[in-house]
Amino acid sequence: MVEDCTEQAGGRYRIDYRTLPRQADEQRVQMVRRLAAEDESMDILGLDVTWTQEFASADWIVEWTGENRARAERGTLEGPLDSARFEDRLYAAPKNTNVQLLWYRTDLVDEPPQTWDEMFRMAQELKDAGQTHQILTMGAQYEGLVVLFNTLVESAGGSILGEDAEQVALGEDGLQALRLLRTLANSGLVSPSFSNSVEDPVRLEFQSGGGAFQLNWPYVYPAMQEAAPGLARDVRWARYPRVEADVPSRVTIGGLNLAVSAYSRHPDLAFEAALCIRNPEHQLFSALNDGVPPTIEAVYDEPEMADAYPMKDVILAELRDAAVRPRTPAYQNVSTVVSATLSPPSGIDPQEALRLLRERIQDALESKGVLP
Known part of the structure; x- marks a missing residue:
């Protein structure tokens, strides 16, 4: 997906993919330390759904507004979108979701x-x-x-x-x-x-x-x-x-939200690249290859989903009526x-x-x- 988005950019930007530790808590600690130090080397952040409010309240990530927000919300399931909001404003674009x-x-x-x-x-x-x-x-x-x-x-x-x-x-x-x-x-x-x-x-x-x-x-x-x-x-x-x-x-959902760092030197390009990474084509790729359900509802109608997710109708039914974890900056404490x-x-x-x-x-x- 990173290579595909870089190619589609036609030289306007290149995405460098940096992996973090496997455990979610270790990922959060590493990002928090770098953001607290105003690290400019991170542009797009892959956030667990429980971190969005914490990062937004600390002014570490930038609000999605205008056409960027409209594109992030278009066709996206409400439950995942709810996990990306703080004080009625959107601070991330849901990349994938999950439900038991x-x-x-x-x-x-x-x-x-x-x-x-x-x-x-x-x-x-x-x-x-x-x-x-x-x-x-x-x-x-x-x-x-x-x-x-x-x-x-x-x-x-x-x-x-x-x-x-x-x-x-x-x-x-x-x-x-x-x-x-x-x-x-x-x-x-x-x-x-x-x-x-x-x-x-x-x-x-x-x-x-x-x-x-x-x-x-x-x-x-x-x-x-x-x-x-x-x-x-x-x-x-x-x-x-x-x-x-x-x-x-x-049912409580999981998933990953894409946010743009407040310290990015290229925020406009970061929003564009994040939208590319989480577009319908790439959400389908992730669903088929990584086992993570899409956040864009129309992707569930793709023919390939029927074989990979014979349970997709049940997943979708739960996602349409999903529960999110408490949306508070203090979620780790809670x-x-x-x-x-x-x-x-x-x-x-x-x-x-x-x-x-x-x-x-x-x-x-x-x-x-x-x-x-």
């Missing part, structure tokens, strides 16, 4: 569960019959646990923060999410390693035949096709389970206290955990006593 699905074994159940309660019942029936039954997902003290909690809260009709992102909004919806998380952890239906589970071990456990249900990202599908084709024939996908039977789930308070999930006392979450998240928003 429910993966289930058709040799064990005829139809996917619609709700969490139904999934618990189906898993218990399989267990009672001596069959593979486990519900596999991420429960370790890290960002994956925050994603799970945020999805449960949003699916219960609430949100972690209020509309202004300055006050904690957790109430009955938060209590419902905490009860469900505790029930999951103590159900006897999860892996013994649930409280230490992150994405790839969960994938591998399901891939080796260890679960009936898996809540994980779409990358598990091509991995399973390659490593366990026999099992893959019996695996299908569905929308994430509902908390309330009559309310569709709202994530730290949420994951610490919820770990281990089996030890959650819902009422006490709600009280602690409200207190600790508010302190995190005000940068009191938190080390991100």
Whole structure:
């Protein structure tokens, strides 16, 4: 994509691609240090969706306005766009997105569960019959646990923060999410390693035949096709389970946003190059070669998507009704206290955990006593 955009520029600019450490936290630390030093050598920044508000509030990235903003927003799904906004202004262009699905074994159940309660019942029936039954997902003290909690809260009709992102909004919806998380952890239906589970071990456990249900990202599908084709024939996908039977789930999205550095010596060219990197053609290339779902809705209609993403309609349905993580410059602080308070999930006392979450998240928003 970098080579293609450089060629299309016809000599007006050349993009130099600089990779960062593999871990997201290490990427952020490196960028933050360089931006704090007003490093002029970075023009386009690839930001995790949770960093946009932090970088915008620090005046490290430039607002997208005029025709640049119009082009970035045109045809782009609202959920990814929401992750790129701060104080109702656009500070990045969504490059790719991601959302978790429910993966289930058709040799064990005829139809996917619609709700969490139904999934618990189906898993218990399989267990009672001596069959593979486990519900596999991420429960370790890290960002994956925050994603799970945020999805449960949003699916219960609430949100972690209020509309202004300055006050904690957790109430009955938060209590419902905490009860469900505790029930999951103590159900006897999860892996013994649930409280230490992150994405790839969960994938591998399901891939080796260890679960009936898996809540994980779409990358598990091509991995399973390659490593366990026999099992893959019996695996299908569905929308994430509902908390309330009559309310569709709202699933937390991931992804990458492209921002322009406030210290770039070539901001106009940087906006142009960023738009090229995230255009429909290149989003399709990334989807097919990197396994990252597009943010431009029309790309899902491309014929190549049908083979690479047989689950694309479910992905798109979730993205049209997506949940974003709390949009606050203090997100790293908020994530730290949420994951610490919820770990281990089996030890959650819902009422006490709600009280602690409200207190600790508010302190995190005000940068009191938190080390991100």
